Structures are given as structure tokens and as C-alpha cells.
Amino acid sequence: MAVLVTGGAGYIGSHMVWELIDAGEEVIVLDRLSTGFEWAVAPEAKLVIGDVGDSALVSELIAAHAVDSVIHFAGSIVVPESVADPLAYYDNNTVKTRALIESAVKGGVGHFIFSSTAAVYGATGAEPVLENAALNPESPYGRSKLMSEWMLADAAAAYGLRYTALRYFNVAGADPKGRTGQSTAGATHLIKVAGQAALGKRPFIEVYGTDYPTPDGTCIRDYIHVSDLAAAHRLALERLRQGGTSLVANCGYGHGYSVFEVLDSVRRVHGREFDVRLAGRRPGDAAAVVANPALARRELGWSPRLDDLDGIVRSALDWERHLTMMNTPQPPA
Incomplete structure (x- = not known):
């Protein structure tokens, strides 16, 4: 048996691959490397460069590796x-997911775990949101993911595919062992961007909106360490293999931090000030x-181990320093 990980050269995907390799799984990675990196993939995994919308390629991989x-x-x-x-988001996130689901069904794949998002809920207030809350995505990104959840539910009812859709909240941090992290140029994740500003890789960071109905006027998010999220996926896979029914579940810690609180954490961990500028929503x-x-x-049976904002920030800063070292030309021998 093998696990096919799409997007496994990207931020969350590369952590997932390491989680699976550490658990002794055979892993096939399919990634077109639009935002991912070949070096981010665990060397024990097989990397295939291609698109999830390429049904012939996906079907070939499923058959060749007994996925x-x-x-x-x-x-x-x-x-x-x-x-x-x-339209680009509906194509990449929805249309191609439909093609992937069809390839999985035709190839006899029994288990499908989907990277969904808290954006399917839209504005919910600061109270912790349950999975049965009203679904009111406020962006094409959120709607593209919700459409994919619906397709999975319908495919499960029609074809017997069992799935788990994990609705992520704000993913941050890097592998505690230093093997991978958020490396995409132009990434918009707050902790990533704040770390870059603190380390001088960006001249400043902008705070988008200070007039929200929150205690300090900035947006509040539930920040989850990427390695805890990868562990949740591995447990979801184990559950499906043991006969578990289809499931949609939140992945977060149950408490949030405002943008200003995150920036304060970066200052504490880094020990220095950096330029913060206020902008509109x-x-x-x-x-x-x-x-x-x-x-x-x-x-x-998920029990997060890394629920600590300063710890998340520290791992992100450590990875950002590692990236700096990777990009620094070495003197000739």
C-alpha cells in the first residue's frame, strides 16, 4: 500500500510527507512545483512532477504503486x-479536485483526505466554531474548497469512497527537526511575513485593518503548528484504514490571537523591534x-503537542534563518 500526497513539495504537504515517512509509509508525491520545492520532499518519498488535473498520470501512479x-x-x-x-481558483481548487476524485474512484482508492479550510465558515465571531455552523464562505477561495467538500460527500454516497475533510485554521511554524518549513516566495502567512520583517528580509509588515469588532481592532485567528496538523492527517488515515466513516473536522487549538498579539510574540522571541505599518482592510x-x-x-484521538504561540513563532524564525543560510553562496574550497 502507498499513499499519494498531492502538493507534497509545498509547505503543509512536505510536513505531511515527513510525518508519513517517519511512520514507515510508502509515499508518492505529485507536485507541479509551482510553489513547492524538490528539496523539501523527504528523500525516501518518490517525487513525480505533474499536475493533479492530469487524470492519465494520476491513474498511472495509482495503479503502479498500489495506492x-x-x-x-x-x-x-x-x-x-x-x-x-x-476563475483561476475554481479551476485549480475545484475542477482539478473533481478530476482527482474521479481518478481515485476509478482506481479503487478507498481513502481520501482533503485539505479544507476554516474559510468555508466565513465570519463567525470569536466564539469557537463547530463543524455544523452555517457555511458562508466570503471569498472564492473558501467557496472553491466548500465545493470540493460537497463533491467528496456526493462521491462517498455514490461510490463508497470514504473521506476525511480537515478544515484548517491558521497554519504556522516549521518542522521541529528543521527538515522543512514555509519556503514559498511571496507567502502571505502572518507569522512568516512578520518573521521576515523581524530578520530584515522585508523592510516592514503591514497590518490590514485595525477597526474590526475585536478587543484591539485587528483580526483574530486560531494558529495551529504545522506538525500538529500533519499528525492529525496521519491519525485520520489510520482511522479510515480501520474502517472509520467519512468525517469533516476542524483542526485548530480552540483559542485565537489577534494580529497585534502575534506581532508582540515575534518581538518577544526575536528580541528586537521591526517596522509595522497600518493599512486598510x-x-x-x-x-x-x-x-x-x-x-x-x-x-x-488527536492531542496537539505544540500549542504555544511563542514556540510556533520560534520554529518559524529558526526556519527563516535556515533559508537565509541555504541562499548564502559558500566560499570556494
């Missing part, structure tokens, strides 16, 4: 970009989104 499970990360994730170019941003993770804890 029994797909973990699907490939997709576009920037909310403002989705507002500016919605971005389209598609909700005031506050915080998970109720009780279902994932109960059904998956």
Missing part, C-alpha cells in the same frame, strides 16, 4: 488573490475565526 489512500494538498490558498482571479478577511476542535480530538 490505497490519497491526501490532497495541491491548491491555491491566497484569499485576496482568489477575489482578484476567482483586505477584501475577504473575517474579523475572527476560532476552531472548536473537540470532534477531531474525539474521533481521531
Whole structure:
């Protein structure tokens, strides 16, 4: 049995690959390397450069490697970009996911784990949100992911495919062992960008909106360490293999931090000030989104180990320093 990980050269996907390799799994990675990196893939995994929308290629991989499970990360994730170019997001996130699901069904793959998002909820307030909350995505990104959840539910009912859709909240941090981290140029993740500003890789960081109905006026998010998220996926895979039914579950810690609180954490960990500039709101941003993770804890047996904002920030800063070293030309021998 092998696990096909789409987008496995990207940020979350590369952590997932290491989690699976550490657990002794055979892993096939399919990634077109649009935002991922070949070096980020664990050397024990097989990397195939290609697109998840290429049904012939996906079908060939499923058959050649006896793939029994797909973990699907490939997709576009920037909310403002989705507002500016919605059709590209519906193509990459929805149309290609449909093609991948069809290939999985035709290839006899029994288990499908999908990278969904808290953006399917839209604005919910600061209270932890349950999976049965109203679904009101406020951006094409969120809607593209919700459409994929619906397709999975329908495919499960029609074809017997069993799936887990994990709705991520704000993923941050880097592998505690220093093997991979958020490396994409132009990434918009707050902790990544703040770390770059603190280390002088950016001249400043902008805070988008200080007039939200939150205690300090900035957006509140539930920040989850990427390695805890990868562990949740591995547990979801184990559950499906043991006969578990299809499931949609939140992945977050159940408490949130404002933008200003995150910036304070970066200052504490880094020990220095950096330039912070205030700007207007971005389209598609909700005031506050915080998970109720009780279902994932109960059904998956998931117990996060890295729930500490300063620890998350420290791992992100360590990885940012590592990237600097990787890009520094070495003197000749």
C-alpha cells in the first residue's frame, strides 16, 4: 500500500510527507512545483512532477504503486488573490479536485483526505466554531474548497469512497527537526511575513485593518503548528484504514490571537523591534475565526503537542534563518 500526497513539495504537504515517512509509509508525491520545492520532499518519498488535473498520470501512479489512500494538498490558498482571479481558483481548487476524485474512484482508492479550510465558515465571531455552523464562505477561495467538500460527500454516497475533510485554521511554524518549513516566495502567512520583517528580509509588515469588532481592532485567528496538523492527517488515515466513516473536522487549538498579539510574540522571541505599518482592510478577511476542535480530538484521538504561540513563532524564525543560510553562496574550497 502507498499513499499519494498531492502538493507534497509545498509547505503543509512536505510536513505531511515527513510525518508519513517517519511512520514507515510508502509515499508518492505529485507536485507541479509551482510553489513547492524538490528539496523539501523527504528523500525516501518518490517525487513525480505533474499536475493533479492530469487524470492519465494520476491513474498511472495509482495503479503502479498500489495506492490505497490519497491526501490532497495541491491548491491555491491566497484569499485576496482568489477575489482578484476567482476563475483561476475554481479551476485549480475545484475542477482539478473533481478530476482527482474521479481518478481515485476509478482506481479503487478507498481513502481520501482533503485539505479544507476554516474559510468555508466565513465570519463567525470569536466564539469557537463547530463543524455544523452555517457555511458562508466570503471569498472564492473558501467557496472553491466548500465545493470540493460537497463533491467528496456526493462521491462517498455514490461510490463508497470514504473521506476525511480537515478544515484548517491558521497554519504556522516549521518542522521541529528543521527538515522543512514555509519556503514559498511571496507567502502571505502572518507569522512568516512578520518573521521576515523581524530578520530584515522585508523592510516592514503591514497590518490590514485595525477597526474590526475585536478587543484591539485587528483580526483574530486560531494558529495551529504545522506538525500538529500533519499528525492529525496521519491519525485520520489510520482511522479510515480501520474502517472509520467519512468525517469533516476542524483542526485548530480552540483559542485565537489577534494580529497585534502575534506581532508582540515575534518581538518577544526575536528580541528586537521591526517596522509595522497600518493599512486598510483586505477584501475577504473575517474579523475572527476560532476552531472548536473537540470532534477531531474525539474521533481521531488527536492531542496537539505544540500549542504555544511563542514556540510556533520560534520554529518559524529558526526556519527563516535556515533559508537565509541555504541562499548564502559558500566560499570556494
